[in-house]
Amino acid sequence: MAIKKPGWVPTTTGAEKARITAxxxxxxxxxxxxxxxxxxxLWKWSVDDPQEFWALVWDYFGLPERPAGGPVLVGDRMPDVAWFPGAELNFAAEVLQRRQADAVAVVTIDERFVPVELTWGELRRQVASVAATLRELGVTRGDRVVGYLPNGVEAVVALLATASLGAVWSLCGLDYAADAAVARLSQLDPAVLIAGATYVNAGRLIDRGADVEKLRASLPSLRATITLDGQAGTLAWDSAAGTADAPFEPVPVSFDHPLWVLFSSGTTGRPKGIVHGHGGVTLESRKIGGLHLNLRAGDRVFWHTTPSWMMWNFLVGTLLLGTTIVCFEGNPGHPDTGTLWRLAEQLDLTLLGTSPAYLAACRKNDTGPAGRRFGSLTTVGVTGSTFPADLQSWLSCQLGPHVQVASMSGGTDVCTAFAGPAPNVQARAGELSAPCLGVALDCYDDRGRPVRDEVGELVVRAPMPSMPLGFWDDHGKRRFRAAYFEHFPGVWRHGDWVTITGRGSVVIHGRSDATLNRHGIRMGSADITDPVESLPQVAEALVIGVEEGNGGYYMPMFVRLAEGYQLDQQLIDEIRATIRTRTSPRHVPDEIIAVPGIPHTRTGKKLEVPLKRLFRGEDAESVLDPASVDDPGLVAWYSRFASGRRAHVDGIHE
Structure with missing residues (x-):
């Protein structure tokens, strides 16, 4: 693998002052x-001696006293391990303790760009009030409280109030219609629903009042509903959060007590409820935020996300470091794709988090950050999908040498990153700087042997505190074991193709179950689509590989063209030449097809695996849940195309 020139290099002074150095x-x-x-x-020590490493993380960030002489980790073969047995804490208590009452904790803002600030003192008061309301409604340790809410301060307060009682939280954003929310939240048999009826998107006020009513009717376990606008038959939020003198009385819980349930995308069946614990989230959030992102009290942190995506939880987790978080409700492309950069300027952000898709749109529309005046911006975080090297180079040039481009990769499964940035490690375009501290990241070949500078499976060889407690309603952890530990027993297999370079950096190639295996040579889908998406004529591309009868292998590429372009022979030739010269002549697609759009999960991931299954002949209803897709109509288009393709192939072979 050719050595790439660093795109960002830490200064001596910056590295010296970084929290990771201390x-x-x-x-x-x-x-x-x-x-x-x-x-x-430091990384090698963190994975060689996890007992000492995680004990130091606990002590360094001032977590509560734990049993003297007690073990940090019991067991060494996943998933049958236990962290910090006997220790007690509470996520909400850790967020709200030792804060300056008049400092700003949360800023909410929508497309009108009128920020509303909430101080730490007011946040604590509202959390205590909502917790008292929930307690009056009979909510106690282990009960479930669920939200159907916009991306505002109410969702933050509701989470912290629920957690303070030892109850379990789960949340869907209002971008989900009622059926999608029901598919997730009904699994939990919640005691209380907290809901909003409207949200803002692309200059429009979207009314979800009917969806709230449908959701309420679909949750027979509900004892009460709290609504932001005080809908008839519900308790008004202003009343629930309005008590001035309710005491804040967080309940100490065990390290592995459930904190929240995050749901998988649901593109391949019923969404899986992934359960995380108070201790794992608290410890990991402080490690990733404090040591890798170098966050401190008072820093202003924003990550563009919906409440349905794990990055919302990740953002809220930075409150544990005393940061000020920014919750944005709206479309980052409205009125143009420069919206998030304007937000960074106006709110004087320290860290702005976004996705490769947003950055690609900025590059195409010439709405990048160059020329803007960022007073405090030190880091732009990037995650959500593979981050093409040329796009990362473009962003680095736009930002200049004083802003770190922090590419990260992890998952809802662990609510953090496996690999990412560090303030004292240089970054190269197309690579993640290093495995994160405490993550025994490795790359295995098919036989379970570690490989370097070769493509293989991303695995984690040792436990992490923020690994899930399990899946919801998965007695005996049968589905949980099958999902992560069946392929390599005792080793976490994440499902991504990666390369670990000889320098220790990490390259993500895409999902291993979407791998293209043509002529016996495996290639990640992103390795093929990224160069094509750099062409100005192509807005987005998707490629799949399908094993067909008689040993055939069909590899089509679907392209959504940029406005004003057509897929003529000249463009087809240019796409083929781009793949041939920048990726591999063996992986030039059989067909290049113009499509009305590329379907995604609601968190922005391309539906590669479900579409591959459609082309194998599986029924669309068994392949995915339409409610989990950003545009279900596109799935019908691909299903018709796949049926036509199969009919054509069957006719040839008859």
Whole structure:
């Protein structure tokens, strides 16, 4: 693999002042090892001695007293392990303790760009009030409280109030219609629903009042509903959150007590409820935010996300570091794709988080950050899909050398990153700087052997505190074990194709179940679509590989063209030449097809695997849940195309 020139290099002063450097020195003092010499040494110690590493993370960030002499980790073969047995804490208590009452905790803003600030003192008061209301409604430890809410402060308050009682939280954003919300939240038999009826998108006020009523009717376990606008037959939010003097009384819970349930995309069946615990989220959020993103109290943090995506939970988790978080309700492309950069300017953000799809739109529309005046911006975080090298280089040039482009990759499964940035590690375009501390990341071939500078499966060889407690309603953890530990027993297999370079950086190639295996050579789908999407004529591309009868292998590419372009022979030739020269001549598609759109999950991931199954002949209803797709009509288009393709192939072979 050719060595790429670094796109961002930490300064000596910046690395010296970074929190990770102070942490490395604390680790060196505790162990007597030279752990502050470089990141690689610190990472190796963190995975070789997880007991000492996670104990230091606990102590360094001031978590509550734990049993003297008690173990950090019991068991070493996943998933049968336990973290910090006997220790007690509460996520909400950790968020709200030792905060300056008049400092700003949460900023909410929508497309009108009129920010509303909430102080730490007011946040604590509202959390205490809503917790008291829930307690009066009979909510207690282990009960479920669910939200159907816009991306505003109410969702943050509701989560913290629920967590403070030891109850379990789950949330769907209003971008989900009622059926999609029911498919998720009904699994939990919730005691209370907290709902909003409207949200803003692309200059329009969207009314979800009918969806709220349908959701209420579909949740027979409900004892009460709290609504932001006080709908008839419900308790008004202003009343629930309006008590001035309710005491804040968080309930101490065990490290592995359920905190929230996050749901998988649901594109391949019933959405899986992924359960995370108070301790794992609290510990990991402080590690990733404090050591990898270098966040401190008072920093302003924004990640463009919906409440339905794990990055919303990730954002809220940074409150544990005393940051000010920004919740944006709206479309980042309205009125144009420069919206998030304007937001970063106006709110003086420290960290702005976004996705490759948004950045690609900025590049195509010439609405990048170059020329803007960012007073405090130090980091632009990027996650959600593969991040093409040329797009990362473009962003680095736009931002200049003083802003780190922090590419990260993880998952809803762990609510954090497996690999990503560090303030003292340089970044190269197309690569993630390093495995994260405490993550025993590796790359395995088909036989379970570690490989370097080759494509293989992303695996994690040792437990992490934020790995799920399990799936909801999965007695005996049968589905949980099958999902992660069946392929390589005792080792977490995540389902991504990666390369770990000889330098220790990580390259993500896409989902391993969407791998293209043509002529016996495997290739990640992103390796093929990324160069094509860099062409100005192509807005988006998707490629799949389908094994057909008689040993055939069909590899079509679908392209959504940029406005004003047509798929003529000249463009087809240019696409083929781009793939041939920038990726591989063996992976030039059989066909290039113009399509009305590329379907995605509601969190923005392309539906590669479900479409592959359609082309194999599976029925659309068994392949995916239409409610989990951003545009269900597109699935019908691909289903018709796949049927026509199969009829054509069957006719040839008859």
């Amino acid at each position: 942490f490395a020195r604390a680790a060196g003092s505790r162990t007597g090892l030279p752990l502050d010499e470089d990141y690689r040494s």
